[in-house]
Amino acid sequence: MKRTTALLTVGALLLASCDRTGRTPTDPAQQEPAAPVVGKSLDLQKAPETAAAAAQQFNTLTNPANPDLDPDLKTLMGLFMPQSGPMSLSLDRPTQIGRQLLGRVTGRSQLSSQSVVVGIREALPTGTVTLKTDGTVSESATPTDGAVMINEATGVRVEAKWRVNGAPTVWVDSGTRYDSMQNTWVPVQTEVPTNASGTITEKGTARAGATFTMTPGGCLNTFGPDALKLNAWAGRQTNAPLSMNLEYNWGAQGLKLKADAKHTTTKNTGSVSVDFSLDGATANRCTDTLTFTPSGATLTADLTLPNHKVASAVYLRDVKNIVISDAELKKENFFRNVSGTLNAALSYNDSNVLTASGSIADGNDMDFAPGDQVTVKYVRDGKLIEKKLPDALKDLSTLLPQ
Numbered sequence: 001m002k003r004t005t006a007l008l009t010v011g012a013l014l015l016a017s018c019d020r021t022g023r024t025p026t027d028p029a030q031q032e033p034a035a036p037v038v039g040k041s042l043d044l045q046k047a048p049e050t051a052a053a054a055a056q057q058f059n060t061l062t063n064p065a066n067p068d069l070d071p072d073l074k075t076l077m078g079l080f081m082p083q084s085g086p087m088s089l090s091l092d093r094p095t096q097i098g099r100q101l102l103g104r105v106t107g108r109s110q111l112s113s114q115s116v117v118v119g120i121r122e123a124l125p126t127g128t129v130t131l132k133t134d135g136t137v138s139e140s141a142t143p144t145d146g147a148v149m150i151n152e153a154t155g156v157r158v159e160a161k162w163r164v165n166g167a168p169t170v171w172v173d174s175g176t177r178y179d180s181m182q183n184t185w186v187p188v189q190t191e192v193p194t195n196a197s198g199t200i201t202e203k204g205t206a207r208a209g210a211t212f213t214m215t216p217g218g219c220l221n222t223f224g225p226d227a228l229k230l231n232a233w234a235g236r237q238t239n240a241p242l243s244m245n246l247e248y249n250w251g252a253q254g255l256k257l258k259a260d261a262k263h264t265t266t267k268n269t270g271s272v273s274v275d276f277s278l279d280g281a282t283a284n285r286c287t288d289t290l291t292f293t294p295s296g297a298t299l300t301a302d303l304t305l306p307n308h309k310v311a312s313a314v315y316l317r318d319v320k321n322i323v324i325s326d327a328e329l330k331k332e333n334f335f336r337n338v339s340g341t342l343n344a345a346l347s348y349n350d351s352n353v354l355t356a357s358g359s360i361a362d363g364n365d366m367d368f369a370p371g372d373q374v375t376v377k378y379v380r381d382g383k384l385i386e387k388k389l390p391d392a393l394k395d396l397s398t399l400l401p402q
Contacts, residue, residue: 058305
C-alpha cells in the first residue's frame with residue numbers, strides 16, 4: 001500500500017476516535033461489536049438509494065412550505081424567507097471537509113504560527129438602522145458595542161451585542177484583498193467577539209436568539225481558539241422547534257468537539273449529534289514546532305429522521321508509538337510502529353451495517369502500513385463479507401459516486 005493510502009487510512013481513524021478513563025467491563029470500546037446479519041442489516045448495495053431517500057425526507061421536513069411546520073417557526077421564516085425553498089442536504093460536503101482536514105494533517109497544507117501583517121481591518125458593525133413606515137431610513141451611532149436593525153412596518157427588531165459584560169473583541173486573519181489604489185494585494189483582518197449575543201423579536205415577542213463565547217488563546221489565527229461555545233434557537237426559546245449547540249476546546253490533554261441540532265414539526269422530529277474527543281499530549285501548540293502525541297480517540301454520531309436512524313461509534317484505544325508534527329510527517333513509513341486497538345460500528349435502524357475490530361499495528365506484510373489486522377464485516381449483495389481493512393476500503397469505494 002502506498003504511503004498516501006496509509007496516511008489517509010490511519011489519519012481518518014485517528015480523527016474519528018478517543019480514549020476515556022475509568023474503564024469498566026461494559027465499556028463498548030473493549031467489546032467487539034456484533035456482526036451484521038444477512039436479511040436484517042441494510043445491504044450496502046442499497047446504501048446510495050437509502051441515503052437519497054433520507055436526503056429527500058430531510059428536505060421535506062425542513063421545507064418552509066411543509067404544512068406540519070411549527071407555527072412559531074413558520075412565522076419567523078415568513079418574516080425573513082417568504083420565497084425560500086427547502087434546505088438542501090449535500091451528502092458529499094462532509095467528505096470535502098474531511099479531505100481538507102486530512103490535507104493539513106498529512107502536510108500538504110503547511111501550517112504556520114506566524115500571523116500576517118495587518119493591512120485592512122473590518123470592524124464589527126455598530127449603531128442602529130431603522131426602516132420607517134414611510135420608507136425612509138434613519139441611522140444612529142448608538143449602541144457603540146452592538147448593532148440594531150428595526151423595521152417599523154413589521155415590528156421586527158434584530159439586535160446583536162458584541163461585548164457582553166464588557167468582554168473584549170479580537171482580530172482574525174481573513175485572507176487578502178486587492179487594493180486598486182496601491183496596485184497590490186493586502187492582508188485583511190476581521191473583528192470577532194469573545195462574548196456576544198443576538199436576538200430577533202417581532203412586536204415584542206422573541207422569535208430567535210443566540211449566544212457565543214470564545215477563549216481565543218495565543219494562536220487563534222493559525223491553530224484556532226482554545227475554546228468556543230455556541231447556542232442558538234429559533235421559533236421560541238422554550239421547547240424550541242429549531243435549536244443548535246456547539247462546544248469545542250483544545251487543551252494540553254487533547255481536543256474535544258460536541259455538537260447537536262434538532263428540528264421539530266407538529267408531527268415529526270429530525271436531529272443530529274456528534275461527540276468527538278482526541279486524547280493525547282499537546283506541546284508547543286502556538287509555535288511552528290507543534291507536536292501532538294495521541295493516546296486514543298472516540299467518535300459517536302447519530303442522525304435521526306422519521307424513517308431513518310443512523311448511529312456510528314468509533315473507539316481507538318491504547319495508541320502508542322506515534323507523534324504528529326510537521327517534522328514527523330515528513331519521515332518515511334510514518335505509521336510503521338503505531339499500535340492500538342480499534343472497535344467500530346455503523347448501524348441503520350438499530351441493526352449494525354458495518355463493523356471493524358482489531359489491532360491497528362502493521363501486520364506481517366511488507367507495506368509498513370497499519371490496518372491489515374483490522375477485520376471489517378458488512379452485508380453486500382445478500383452475503384456477509386469479511387475482509388481486512390485495506391481490501392474492505394477498496395471494495396466499499398466501488399459504492400461511492402465516481
